[in-house]
Amino acid sequence: MVQKRKLIEVALPLEAINRESAREKSIRYGHPSTLHLWWARRPLAAARAVLFAQLVDDPSSRLAEFPTDELQRAERERLHEMIERLVVWENVRDEALLAEARAEILKSTDGNPPPILDPFAGGGAIPLEALRLGLEARASDLNPVAVLLNKAVVELPSKFAGQAPVWPGLKDSRIGGWAGGEGLAADVREYGEWVHEQARKRLGKQYPDADGLPVIGWIWARTVQCPNPACAAEVPLVSSLDLSTKRGQEVWLRPVVASGRVEFVVESGVRRGEANKRGQGAKFDCWVCGSAISPEQVHSQLDVSDKPPNRLLAVVAAGNRRRVYSEPTVPHLAAARGLVDEARRLRASDPNLGAGARGTFGGNAQGKRYGFFTFADYFTDRQLVALATFNDLVGSARAKVISDGGSDDYADAVATYLAFIQSKMTNLSSSVTTWMSDRGAFRETFARQAIPMAWDFVEANVLSDFGGGWLTLLDKEARVIEANPIGHGVATQADAASLDFDGSLVSTDPPYYDNIVYSDLADFFYVWLRRSLRGVYPELLSTMLVPKAEELVANQYRLGSKAEAKSFFEDGFRKVFASARRSARDDLPTTVYYAFKQSESDATGSASTGWETLLEGMIRSGWEITSTWPLRTEGAGRLIAKGTNALASSIVLSLRPRASDSATTDRRGFIAALEAQLPVALRRLQQGQIAPVDLPQAAIGPGMAVFSRYSAVLEPDGKRMTVRSALARINEILDQVLNEQEGDFDAPSRFAIAWYRQHGYDVGAFGDANNLANARNTTVDVMDRDGILSSRAGKVQLIKPSDLSWDYDPVTDLHTSNWEALHHLIKVLERDGIAPAGDFLQVALSRPDGAVDADLVKELAHLLFRVAEANGWTKDALSFNSLVTSWPEILEVARSARKPTQAQGAFDFDEDN
Ligand SMILES: C[S@@+](CC[C@H](N)C(=O)[O-])C[C@H]1O[C@@H](n2cnc3c(N)ncnc32)[C@H](O)[C@@H]1O
Structure with a gap:
């Protein structure tokens, strides 16, 4: 084929x-x-x-x-x-x-x-x-x-796809019918709202308001008993006293110790006082007697099935465009504790939630369980009962879809999405969901790819329409279904x-x-x-x-x-x-x-054994690698x-x-093939829209393509060349090819590249500069006059973009170069943006002598990026990289018919001739 x-x-x-x-x-x-x-x-x-x-x-x-x-x-x-x-x-x-x-x-x-x-x-x-x-x-x-x-x-x-919803009365409510997943999404919304309503009926009492304001969540702390026998106070494990650190809206908890007990008062303004948490991990002090509590003591008290009760620290409610924090009142405490029996029943009897859990893993909790023996243990009593209620209602909603006329398959589909919402809800409704005081929002259980330990946590109001509430999650779900592409697929x-x-x-x-x-x-x-x-x-x-x-x-x-x-x-x-x-x-x-x-x-930064193992594995399993593209998020x-x-x-x-009969080659053959094929591939890469920062990784592709085409590349001692060694050769040739590209440039640009390599935009001795310039058929004086460099008192320095004159016309300049064009472009781009940079390029490209070449300017930016990066000149590297990444847009402006703002000089020049 x-x-x-x-x-x-x-x-x-x-x-x-x-x-x-x-x-x-x-x-x-x-x-x-x-x-x-x-x-x-x-x-x-x-x-x-x-x-x-x-x-x-x-x-x-x-x-x-x-x-x-x-x-x-x-x-x-x-x-x-x-x-x-x-x-x-x-x-x-x-x-x-x-x-x-x-x-x-x-x-x-x-x-x-x-x-x-x-x-x-x-x-x-x-x-x-x-x-x-x-x-x-x-x-x-x-x-x-x-x-x-x-x-x-x-x-x-x-x-x-294209089916109308089955929810009573909905089918004909829309002119123009139901396209794609719209019908299904509409049903998920309706049955989802029905689930919410049923849940509200069953659970509403347990989710009270805060003085008429809807509650977003309740902030809790786990507790231990102070190990000092003379104290034995209840110690809430508070990792931060901050409730809100938003500028101008600071709210915090002030601990007040009286009669051997600590209470917390909600205060506004700039915080004073520290939490009882010391450093990383589980190191705490007792609020009352100040005794240190070791991580082992914390763990041993929490790694039991009957843990000390959590302490409710504060209630977060939704005020007028801001969060309102208050101290817990008796109804809030009673509501939270009202489901103890039902939770106990679930913990004892539910086989799914009773499955053995791994405990905590990741970060501060490495290898510790903290009492998370089963999956039910990740939740407070109220969370557990609420989640199970929504979970049970998924089945009820499925039955309702069927009784409303939907097929079994369709009811299964609606149930699947509703079950996702409930499952997703657990991420914001566990006792390791925490409160982000800087954003006034929930940090999900899986903020990282682990279940870390949280000493204080937030319990979301699942009946609210804020984060963590069923209705918020439902809305997001329905939007995805509505917009989902339609086609043929199987999982x-x-x-x-x-x-x-x-x-x-x-x-x-x-x-x-x-x-x-x-x-x-x-x-x-x-x-x-x-x-x-x-x-x-x-x-x-x-x-x-x-x-x-x-x-x-x-x-x-x-x-x-x-x-x-x-x-x-x-x-x-x-x-x-x-x-x-x-x-x-x-x-x-x-x-x-x-x-x-x-x-x-x-x-x-360049070596990586995992990466090499992967490449090696692929090649040995008979694959030829034809490209490697770096992806960045x-x-x-x-x-x-x-x-x-x-x-x-x-x-x-x-x-x-790779063809099963592919040949072997030796080191010399491999390098010759690289030298023959890499330059063309590289030029294509540079011509495409690829940032200089991505070029080295992208260049591995064509290099590996050469390497992996052979069934083996043999070293002089007869051993197979390793991927590591091949990558080193590819890198060398990449440098070589980029250096050879220097030959494409005009004399002043060649001088400037060589000087930049040695000095960047810093000063160097006139004598050295003159030798370098003469070897490239130009002189320091000429370049000084042309505005590429400044030469004063025996010292020579390339002019950096930000120091270039704004009084520059790329057409009337009798001797310009790609170096100058690139530097002026960076100057304009960084101060004025893409459109003026495009205008500048249009004028520069209109020179009758063709001294400025768009491809070469871009190639030069690639080359200088590599020099800057290798020397750690980050700011320069960023400038060259940004120019290349903005290149398509700059070029589009330059090629457009619009008259550049700066173009007057071009016409004068033409008329003079
Ligand atoms: C990197 S993830 C894929 C992520 C995906 N591309 C996305 O955008 O979400 C790798 C997947 O491999 C799956 N996996 C691990 N071992 C597997 C095996 N032996 N067979 C099939 N899938 C496996 C994991 O469950 C995981 O979903």
């Missing part, structure tokens, strides 16, 4: 993908991630762009249509521009744009695109985006919670190692090493989902807890030792990719995401500031099955 190179194997508009991926993190409404928590979700923008580029041909493989480099480049730019629109969240429902994208995919796949399989589907980002792009989505995961999530995005809305439970990959194209984001132990985390939700949905999904939810044994994670606590954990993970990983390789299609590349662990980068600025060779948070690789 003829292999056509796909866009992902040549160039991607990475900057736009990264920018939109970062932006996506702050979208709160309608984003599928709000359906239910899942840890370390991939940004949808990245998943969408990757799938598109994985299927769409690079123009260089359509020679009949695009025979020249120029035509290929123009077509590539058109496709990149389409990706740039596709990744914008606000465009995800732009049907015209999606139709354009789908047509492009069909054109590149002979009208018959393959189904997309994600064997590690997790929260469903990749399958969901496959569906959006009109592809069949096959989602698979070992974890039942993930499978349910994927059903909710790729199966259910499509199964009932199944399977161990990726035993999955049938045949006929489908893989795009996947595997678990990485011991980063996240999904199954332990997901148990927290699973026990609730199993309680409400076991009847709906009897097989999927058959196990007491989430299956653990086959989970691909290097977990030493599960496997006994670090070494066992490592080999379990690496063997398992290889097994999956070897099995995928056996049935892989060779007409299309597979894509795999790889998430770096923070600790993976060493002092220089943080701004480029933060990455540059982190230092030399900082790593992007993850990488997406494209892979092809």
Whole structure:
């Protein structure tokens, strides 16, 4: 079969993908991630762009249509521009744009695109985006919670697409009918409100107002008894006395000790006094006698089933656009304690909630249980009864859907979403949910990928319509269903190692090493989902807890030792990719995401054993790596500031099955191939929209493509070249190629590059500068006159952008250079923004002598970025990086027909001639 190179194997508009991926993190409404928590979700923008580029041909493989480099480049730019629109969240429902994208995919796949399989589907980002792009989505995961999530995005809305709601009287309430998931979403809203109403009837008494204001939550502290026998006071474990640290709205608790007991008074204004918490972990002092209480003493008192009672510290209510904090009153105390018997009954009898829990894990609570023996123990009595009430009502709502005329399948779908809301609610309704005094909001149980210990916590008012309330969560859920793409998808439970990959194209984001132990985390939700949905999904939810044994994670606590954990993970990983390789299609590349662990980068940032192990594993399982793209969900600025060779948070690789009869080569052959192929690939990368900060990681792709094409590269001693050594060679050649690009520039620019390398924008000796200049056929004096540098009293210094004259006209300047053009552009961009920078470039490009070349200016910025970064000149690096990332827009202004504000000089110049 003829292999056509796909866009992902040549160039991607990475900057736009990264920018939109970062932006996506702050979208709160309608984003599928709000359906239910899942840890370390991939940004949808990245998943969408990757799938598109994985299927769409690079123009260089359509020679009949695009025979020249120029035509290929123009077509590539058109496709990149389409990706740039596709990744914008606000465009995800732009049907015209999606139709354009789908047509492009069909054109590149002979009208018959393959189904997309994600064997590690997790929260469903990749399958969901496959569906959006009109592809069949096959989602698979070992974890039942993930499978349910994927059903909710790729199966259910499509199964009932276009159906009217069954809630009585709703069907005909809308002119124009019910499109996509709108009917289903409307029913989820109605039955969800019905659930809320029933819950309010049963639980309303236990959720009183605060002096007529609706309560948002109650703030509690766990307590221990002071170990000093002469004191034995009740010690509330308060980690912070702050209730609100918002400027101008400070509220705090003042401890008052009297008669051997501490009480807390709510005060406003700037806080005085300290909590009884000392430093990290569980170190406290008694409020009354001041005795120190050790972490062991705290643990031993709390790690029992009958713990000392919690102390209610304060009530948070909703005032007029601000939070109102008050001291607890008797009705509040009574309401909280009113469900003790029912809670006891649940704890004693409910098999799901009674399942054995791991306790706390992560951070301050490493290895400690603090009395969390079962899943019910994570909740206060009132929380437990309320959550169970909503959970029971999911079943009642399901029965009501059927009695209102809905089919069993439809009732199952509505119940699934309602069960998600209840499950999601636990994240904001456990005794490890804390109060963020700076924001006046809840910090969820899973603020991190762990269950840490919380000494003081907040109990949400689940009947309110504030954070943590059923109605707020319901609204978010319904918005997701309404907007969900419709298509053909299926979600199944399977161990990726035993999955049938045949006929489908893989795009996947595997678990990485011991980063996240999904199954332990997901148990927290699973026990609730199993309680409400076991009847709906009897097989999927058959196990007491989430299956653990086959989970691909290097977990030493599960496997006994670090070494066992490592080999379990690496063997398992290889097994999956070897099995995928056996049935892989060779007409299309597979894509795999790889998430770096923070600790993976060493002092220089570039080496990472995990990354090398992954590449090694892929290559040995018969894969050829054809590209590696750094994905960022943080701004480029933060990455540059982190230092030399900082790593992007993850990488997406494209892979092809390597031919079984591929040749071996030696070190010399490998380097010759690199030298022949890397420069072209690199130039294409630079021409695309890629930030200089991302270039080194992106350049690994074409380098690895050369390396992994051979079945082995043999060192002079006959041993296989390691990936580590290949990466070092690729890096050397990258530097070499960038240095060779210096030859493309005009003489003053070549001088300035060399001088910048040695001195940055600092001073150096005139003699050295003159030697360097003469060797490049220019002189310091000429460059001084031209305004590139200043030469005074035997010292020479390049002029930095911010010191350049504003009185500069790029057309009337008799001798300009790409260096000058770049520096003036940075000056204008940093002070005035994109449009004036574009105007400047338009004028500079209009010079009749063609002294300024757009591609070269951009190439120079890439080159100088690398120099600045290697020397730790962060500010310079940021300037060069920003210029490249703004380049498409600057160029667009420069190429537009609009008359530049500064263009007068150009016309004068023409007239003079
Ligand atoms: C990095 S996550 C995928 C995240 C996903 N791309 C998203 O955006 O939410 C990896 C997934 O692999 C799953 N997993 C772990 N071991 C597995 C196995 N042996 N077979 C199938 N899935 C497994 C985990 O349950 C987890 O959902």
